[in-house]
Amino acid sequence: MRPLPDATLDRLRDAFEAPDLDHPRYRAIERIGRGGMGTVYLAEDLELGRRVALKVLHPGDAGAVERLREEARVLARLEHPGIVPIHDVGTLADGRVFYVMQWVRGRRLDEHVRDTASRGDRLRLFVRLCDAVAFAHAQGIVHRDLKPANVMVGAFGEVYVMDWGLARVAGTIDRRDLRLRPEGTDPGPRVASDRAERRAADPTSSLLTRDGQVVGTPAYMPPEQAAGGAAAADARADVWALGAILRFLLTGVAPGVAPGARQPRALEAIASKAMASNPEARYAGARDMAEDVARWLDGEPVLAHREGLLEKAARVASRHRVAIALVGAYVAARVVLFFAGRG
Amino acid sequence: MNKPLLGLLLGGLLGILDGLSAWFTPEVRSQMVPIVIGSTVKGLLAGVLIGLFARKVVSVPLVVGFGLVIALLLAWGIAAMPDASGNHYYLQIMLPGGILGMIVGFATARYGRPPRPAPARA
Numbered sequence: 413m414r415p416l417p418d419a420t421l422d423r424l425r426d427a428f429e430a431p432d433l434d435h436p437r438y439r440a441i442e443r444i445g446r447g448g449m450g451t452v453y454l455a456e457d458l459e460l461g462r463r464v465a466l467k468v469l470h471p472g473d474a475g476a477v478e479r480l481r482e483e484a485r486v487l488a489r490l491e492h493p494g495i496v497p498i499h500d501v502g503t504l505a506d507g508r509v510f511y512v513m514q515w516v517r518g519r520r521l522d523e524h525v526r527d528t529a530s531r532g533d534r535l536r537l538f539v540r541l542c543d544a545v546a547f548a549h550a551q552g553i554v555h556r557d558l559k560p561a562n563v564m565v566g567a568f569g570e571v572y573v574m575d576w577g578l579a580r581v582a583g584t585i586d587r588r589d590l591r592l593r594p595e596g597t598d599p600g601p602r603v604a605s606d607r608a609e610r611r612a613a614d615p616t617s618s619l620l621t622r623d624g625q626v627v628g629t630p631a632y633m634p635p636e637q638a639a640g641g642a643a644a645a646d647a648r649a650d651v652w653a654l655g656a657i658l659r660f661l662l663t664g665v666a667p668g669v670a671p672g673a674r675q676p677r678a679l680e681a682i683a684s685k686a687m688a689s690n691p692e693a694r695y696a697g698a699r700d701m702a703e704d705v706a707r708w709l710d711g712e713p714v715l716a717h718r719e720g721l722l723e724k725a726a727r728v729a730s731r732h733r734v735a736i737a738l739v740g741a742y743v744a745a746r747v748v749l750f751f752a753g754r755g
Numbered sequence: 756m757n758k759p760l761l762g763l764l765l766g767g768l769l770g771i772l773d774g775l776s777a778w779f780t781p782e783v784r785s786q787m788v789p790i791v792i793g794s795t796v797k798g799l800l801a802g803v804l805i806g807l808f809a810r811k812v813v814s815v816p817l818v819v820g821f822g823l824v825i826a827l828l829l830a831w832g833i834a835a836m837p838d839a840s841g842n843h844y845y846l847q848i849m850l851p852g853g854i855l856g857m858i859v860g861f862a863t864a865r866y867g868r869p870p871r872p873a874p875a876r877a
Binding site for chain 2: 734735738739741742745746749750753
């Protein structure tokens with residue numbers, strides 16, 4: 413029997429998952445996203461007269477109810493300009509749990525960078541992303557699924573870290589298995605389709621699932637998380653993912669794919685330090701990494717890279733290029749006037 | 756160091772050096788002292804004006820542009836005075852003078868302590 417094509421499967425799934433949004437306060441307008449645990453709808457908050465994003469749990473996943481509530485509680489703890497604020501939690505008429513958050517008018521980071529040519533602009537976005545992640549770490553929360561698709565960039569360049577469904581709070585026991593499993597060895601029933609080929613071809617996709625549960629994103633998952641499970645993923649796992657995101661921002665291609673142009677050594681060193689196999693060799697936290705990137709932006713030497721004499725001269729010249737150009741123009745004018753006077 | 760003081764010191768220093776560069780022009784070498792004094796005064800005046808402007812305007816291109824205009828005006832005032840043989844040196848004085856004004860403008864825009872913000876009123 414031939415498997416159903418993806419488009420047909422998607423339509424069937426949408427019809428099955430469409431929630432009963434007959435809620436006295438929220439009216440769904442359209443579906444705007446889908447994650448491993450739930451679907452996100454643009455909705456109208458009828459009481460306050462504003463648009464919000466409403467995340468509804470996938471149907472038939474009883475075990476995910478507590479996870480969605482936990483995600484909502486994590487978001488509620490994270491009051492930061494770089495983390496999308498949560499407004500409400502509730503249950504729909506069909507019994508499905510939902511939570512309501514701010515509707516971010518913007519684009520995913522991976523879509524945004526396609527139109528952002530300036531490396532400096534990309535790096536400034538990255539520093540803001542690190543600030544939000546560092547704040548979460550300071551609250552004892554590790555995201556564990558950082559990737560460009562989970563970062564939104566607003567119309568004014570504001571950065572929001574999204575999808576905290578895999579986040580872990582320090583001091584809590586996490587029974588979710590976040591290890592990567594190759595498709596062929598994944599135990600349990602699975603829908604056979606051409607989707608498997610798509611998963612294998614695109615390591616940036618979160619589609620690696622077990623009974624519909626997202627377990628991670630291969631290209632942005634550190635080796636200890638891929639091999640060791642949930643307990644092994646601490647703040648340095650997020651640092652690894654930030655290193656992978658930095659590499660993506662620099663090259664425009666996902667980690668593991670051969671980049672085109674060569675990048676500045678200092679930035680490459682920052683990404684490599686963040687993505688060290690040994691967690692001890694990485695930055696201690698997102699704040700340290702952000703500071704190193706900010707140093708590069710300010711034309712200062714970075715901690716991850718020991719520069720040579722020529723590199724140092726080039727960096728200093730680049731940092732003071734306007735002043736050097738003006739002094740050069742003055743000297744050139746004096747030389748020209750000198751020889752013109754003699755002639 | 757605040758911006759007007761930075762402009763004053765840098766303008767004065769560059770004015771001295773600019774005046775001394777007249778030594779490379781044999782025709783005016785005999786008038787080195789008045790040239791250096793005039794160039795220094797011009798640099799000090801331009802520097803403090805540029806520094807005051809930089810304190811009010813937070814824009815590097817605008818301050819650099821202001822530095823160019825002020826330095827050209829002051830240099831024109833000096834160049835308009837003929838030497839003993841009645842010659843004018845507009846290009847020789849205004850071109851390097853204008854560039855020095857841009858240098859002082861850039862330095863005062865980028866560096867130097869900005870003024871403290873005024874306390875908020877209730």
